[in-house]
Amino acid sequence: xxxxxxxxxxxxxxxxxxxxxxxxxxxxxxxxxxxxxxxxxxxxxxxxxxxxxxxxxxxxxxxxxxxxxxxxxxxxxxxxxxxxxxxxxxxxxxxxxxxxxxxxxxxxxxxxxxxxxxxxxxxxxxxxxxxxxxxxxxxxxxxxxxxxxxxxxxxxxxxxxxxxxxxxxxxxxxxxxxxxxxxxxxxxxxxxxxxxxxxxxxxxxxxxxxxxxxxxxxxxxxxxxxxxxxxxxxxxxxxxxxxxxxxxxxxxxxxxxxxxxxxxxxxxxxxxxxxxxxxxxxxxxxxxxxxxxxxxxxxxxxxxx
Amino acid sequence: xxxxxxxxxxxxxxxxxxxxxxxxxxxxxxxxxxxxxxxxxxxxxxxxxxxxxxxxxxxxxxxxxxxxxxxxxxxxxxxxxxxxxxxxxxxxxxxxxxxxxxxxxxxxxxxxxxxxxxxxxxxxxxxxxxxxxxxxxxxxxxxxxxxxxxxxxxxxxxxxxxxxxxxxxxxxxxxxxxxxxxxxxxxxxxxxxxxxxxxxxxxxxxxxxxxxxxxxxxxxxxxxxxxxxxxxxxxxxxxxxxxxxxxxxxxxxxxx
Numbered sequence: 001x002x003x004x005x006x007x008x009x010x011x012x013x014x015x016x017x018x019x020x021x022x023x024x025x026x027x028x029x030x031x032x033x034x035x036x037x038x039x040x041x042x043x044x045x046x047x048x049x050x051x052x053x054x055x056x057x058x059x060x061x062x063x064x065x066x067x068x069x070x071x072x073x074x075x076x077x078x079x080x081x082x083x084x085x086x087x088x089x090x091x092x093x094x095x096x097x098x099x100x101x102x103x104x105x106x107x108x109x110x111x112x113x114x115x116x117x118x119x120x121x122x123x124x125x126x127x128x129x130x131x132x133x134x135x136x137x138x139x140x141x142x143x144x145x146x147x148x149x150x151x152x153x154x155x156x157x158x159x160x161x162x163x164x165x166x167x168x169x170x171x172x173x174x175x176x177x178x179x180x181x182x183x184x185x186x187x188x189x190x191x192x193x194x195x196x197x198x199x200x201x202x203x204x205x206x207x208x209x210x211x212x213x214x215x216x217x218x219x220x221x222x223x224x225x226x227x228x229x230x231x232x233x234x235x236x237x238x239x240x241x242x243x244x245x246x247x248x249x250x251x252x253x254x255x256x257x258x259x260x261x262x263x264x265x266x267x268x269x270x271x272x273x274x275x276x277x278x279x280x281x282x283x284x285x286x287x288x289x290x291x292x293x294x295x296x297x298x299x300x301x302x303x304x305x
Numbered sequence: 306x307x308x309x310x311x312x313x314x315x316x317x318x319x320x321x322x323x324x325x326x327x328x329x330x331x332x333x334x335x336x337x338x339x340x341x342x343x344x345x346x347x348x349x350x351x352x353x354x355x356x357x358x359x360x361x362x363x364x365x366x367x368x369x370x371x372x373x374x375x376x377x378x379x380x381x382x383x384x385x386x387x388x389x390x391x392x393x394x395x396x397x398x399x400x401x402x403x404x405x406x407x408x409x410x411x412x413x414x415x416x417x418x419x420x421x422x423x424x425x426x427x428x429x430x431x432x433x434x435x436x437x438x439x440x441x442x443x444x445x446x447x448x449x450x451x452x453x454x455x456x457x458x459x460x461x462x463x464x465x466x467x468x469x470x471x472x473x474x475x476x477x478x479x480x481x482x483x484x485x486x487x488x489x490x491x492x493x494x495x496x497x498x499x500x501x502x503x504x505x506x507x508x509x510x511x512x513x514x515x516x517x518x519x520x521x522x523x524x525x526x527x528x529x530x531x532x533x534x535x536x537x538x539x540x541x542x543x544x545x546x547x548x549x550x551x552x553x554x555x556x557x558x559x560x561x
Contacts, residue, residue: 027530035528055542060523062533064353064379069525073532076542220349248349271526272342272352274395 004288005295006281008042008263010240011188012163013124015042015097015263018253018296019281022244022267023048023101023127023167024073028087029094035274040281042263043097046087048129050102051109053079058211063200067221069268070198072212075103075132080116088120097124099165102156104142105135110152114159125163128156128187131171131194131216143169143194146181153185165242168192170229179233190233191242191265193226219268220246227259234260235304248276250283257296258303309390310368312383315450318375319417320384321360324392329367333359335425336401336519336551339371340527342393343379355379356524356546358421359397372420372450398527399550402494402517406432411490411516413439413505415477415497419451421519421550422496429494430458437488438462441477441497445470478504492516493554503559516554520545 006017021038023045029038038044056076063070077083091098100123104110110128117123130143130152142148153166166182168175170193179190195216200209208214226245234241243261247253248269256264269276293299307326315321340354360372375381386392402425410429414422419440429436438455441464442448448464455462464472465480473480478501481488493516495505502518509516522545525531529547536545537558543549 024532025526025530031529056532056535059533059535061535062353062523062525062531064351067350067352069352071525071531071533076532076535219352268352271531272349272354274526274528274530 003294004285006042006284008296010242010262013097013189017042017281017284018257018263019277019284020099020242020263020265021045021270021277022265023099023129025267025270028090029098030090032270032274036278039095041096041277043099043124044094045099045101045127045265046091047077048075048101048103049077049080049083049113050075051080051104051112053077053082060209060211061215063209063215065198065200065217065221068198068217068219069271070200070210070215070217071195072210072215074212080113084116084120088122091122098122099125099127101127101129101167103129103132104152105132106137107151107155108136111155111159114156118160118162123162125165125189126156126160127165127167127191128152129167129194131167131169141169141171143178144172146177149178149181150185153182153187157186163188165189165191167194168229168233169194170225170245171197175229176232176236179237183237183239187239189240189242190237191244192233193222193229193245196222196225218246220248222246223252223255227255230256230261231259231304234301247280248272250280250287253280253284254287254299257300260301260304262300307392307394309386309388309392311388312386314384315372316448317444317446319372319450320375321370321372321450322383322386323368323370325366325368327367329362329364329369331364333362333364333369333397334401335359335404335428336421336517337397337399338527338550339369339394339396340398340524341371341383343382351379351382353379353525354395354527355383356398356527358519358550359424360420361424361427372417374417395527399546400548402519402551404428404432405492406434408434408491410434410436411439411481411488411493412436413441413477413481413493413495413497414451415441415501416443416447418495418497418501418519419448420496422494423451423454425494426455426458426460430460436460437485437490439465439477439480439485441465441467441480441501443467476504477501478508482508490514494518495554499559502557506554506557506559509554517551518554518557519550520552520557521550
């Protein structure tokens, strides 16, 4: 048995291992305790938070496509005030890093969220979701405009003061341009990718399956896109990267590490198997033992040219 | 280990699967469901699990039965599962029915909705309840299997079919409100198409009869995380997989 060290350096943060659970797939950290111990994970990312309580979209909110899941939950969450009143307590009891994902419909929203969450030491970092629409500015997603990515990042960093992770949208022509904007804006860490925009049509009813028409695509079939984007960003930026998109197994995680990611997030896999993140963590240990790797830094970015 | 004992077609697109599992215990309750993997081992296609409600549980024999309707790719794959195959499931999940005692009860179900009501009835029978069962469907093969199972319980049962080939011609609500006009239960348990549940809720509110219904919604994780399966209630959104699938009859807010 090797002396395996799973610790991961994520800039201002150190994680005990590279396995993080993605926002929207793990609740607030305590719901899945019948299936696994969240304290064993590198970090958990809580469900996306908005300033006001958000009811979310009408159902159907999900559709299954080959090797994929389409979702349009609509960021249903209790809102900032309720989060502070009841969820911070839950986070306090979690013995690993906790990232809070924030979503805003305007720059102001992002500022309010960042400022309001700044005092809480229980929170290890904010993850900034730039995939939401800039409603006050015409409705295009922040993440599709590099100047907006820069501005949101800068505002959140200024108002939060602590570690910020910027989660990029893949629905762009040039992911590296967006990553650069986040870095210039002051991001400590980049995470990617969020979901791809997609849809499904019910041929019996002759209309879209999702009540909201379009939804976010996730799951094993998007892995090649996610991997490509992580690879492109890793070639260019120097800050730590959390890679995500279709990771189901330890081998998938290794691909992302070799593409230059420092850590990964597991999302859809948890919806298929509640204990997926722990299974993957165990799988990594086995992989490292079988391949005589003591530290993932030995293979990090090895596939980069 | 959950080994399939049988998996047979029992009605219009309905299949009944029985499996043996040593972990089955007295906590397996009516109204709860199992979240089944339908993809082959190490395959991700279909990606998501499928929720199937418990049809029956035989505690001593450690056998459980699931009744499912073939509605899409996942359930079609399920029909190919053979005896001897090990199924991968999570659960039982969800909040089941509360078991009333000493009451005059109406069990009223439509089509596939009848599935969770059988195990419920078997439990209610042991609690000194006076039970009337009304089952409805479109055509005979929608309800034959259920009718036979319920008849074995020696209870007061009647059926309705939209095509009128047997029993009362019309909906199961017509059956109740016309043929059994004066029958006013102290508690209603129901499951079936939304239009039926809406009709029953209307009557229950008008006549001030309490009850419980089991809802259905597309599910993702099945364990309360993804928020795919929410329904509207008088208390805001609730998750069909976690706060449900059983809800109190009056709290559910149906779409217009």
